[in-house]
Amino acid sequence: MKSRSVLVAIFVMCTAVLTLLPFSQPASAAPDEPWARWFIELEFVNNKPAATMTVEIGHDTRLGQRVVEIQETYELACRETGTLNITNNVAEFDGNSYLTCEMPVFQDLVGTLTSGKLKIDRTCECKLANGQAHFAFSASSENPFFYLEGLQFAAPNPPTGPNVQYALTVAGVTAVSEVFAPTKQIQQGGGEFVQSGPGYEIRFQVNGTVLGGSPSSISGQLEVPTDQNQFYIGFNPDSGEILQGRLEYLFIDPGCVGHGGI
Secondary structure (H helix, E strand, O other): OOOOOHHHOOOOOOOOOOOOOOOOOOOOOOOOEEEEEEEEEEEEEOOEEEEEEEEEEEEEOOOOOEEEEEEEEEEEOEEEEOOOEEEOOEEEEEOOOEEEEEOOOHHHHHHHHOOOOOEEOOEEEEOEEEEEEEEEEOOOOOOEEEEEOOEEEEOOOOOOOOOEOOEEEEOOEEEEEOOEOOOOOOEEEEEEEEEEOOEEEEEEEEOOEEEOEEOOEEEOOOEEEOOOOEEEEOEOOOOOOEOEEEEEEEEEEOOEOEOEEO
16 A cells, blocks of 8 residues: 555544453453444556455553454445546546445444454544545536545635635534646645644644645544445545546545444
8 A cells, every 4th residue: 555644644543431441451350441443445447446445453551541442444435436547547427437335334334343342432532534645637516535524625616716725524514625736647636634622723734735725723632433334436426526537545534533332
């Protein structure tokens, strides 16, 4: 897989009080805090879609150390609607074609991987949600990259003017970047919601250049579901919009660690 940008270099944690002992500790030891998280990556390998979901399960020690005990990566089945033209491992989305991908239910996976020892809630609080794409813009469109209930990432090209912007939606709350000039070459960038105090700071970047966001911050707590089993690449079922442009790589992390107990 391609190395991830600074947007995804931070591992994130959701706060909750648990009653579960970590999986590797003896029963007599003081309890630490277990957690589980997931992220999705999409590439086009040998000119075919290759989507994976990685699940990590571990615990935080009393000293704040993050210990990963289980890591599993799953290849996901994606079916095409229309026909994607994929050349040199870059897919051309023509406004009529997109992918529908099936994913394991995160809530169920955690239970299976821990033999039922860790049961997480249906939703979990986000600490850092982010999406990034290697993409070349081609038309005035909503340009949806990724759609899952509670989490969407897009790159709208407004109907007037040549510029584009990124849009990231978490739990129905949307932030957009300032506009920037598209190029025919693949550009790399995206956005993130970073929890800070009682709300979130919004950050965007393209090709390493920081972009302003609107709004620049959001108040309140945002949660994403843990029981979904399907997502879309290049399609927004709410608006009916389909991606128009070239996509080389996509990374999605809800920035959410599901906590729970027995």
